[in-house]
Amino acid sequence: MTLYEGKTGRKYRVESMETGEEVTRRLQALGLIEGTPLTLLNRKKRGALILYVRGTRLALGKDISSHILVKEELAE
Template sequence: MTLQEGTPGAQYVVTGIDLPLELERRLEALGLLEGSRVLVLEKKRRGAVIVKVRGTRFALGDGIVRHVTVRE
């Protein structure tokens, strides 16, 4: 499943990121990489997802969360 399909309040493990290398590196700098635990805090109407990774809260746009695969 993708991070976009995640449920608010649920925690997931990132299994893959299918984005251009520059964006993948930026997500890695934020702590979001394969094997990371991510907590979905909120989903916005336009597809953005607010997540918490390693104690840091940030928002990811729908163009990114569609390309991040996760498992429970």
């Protein structure tokens, strides 16, 4: 599933990023790489998502979040 399809309050793990090279490098610099756990905190009206990644909040637009593939983390 894509990150954009995720549900608020759930935890996911990044499987892959199908973004352009420049965007991928920027996301990696922000700590968002394959295997990174994240929590989807909020969804804004215009499609932006607020994530909790590595101890910080990060906002991503619909165009980027719809190209990041994630897998839901199962509750322990």
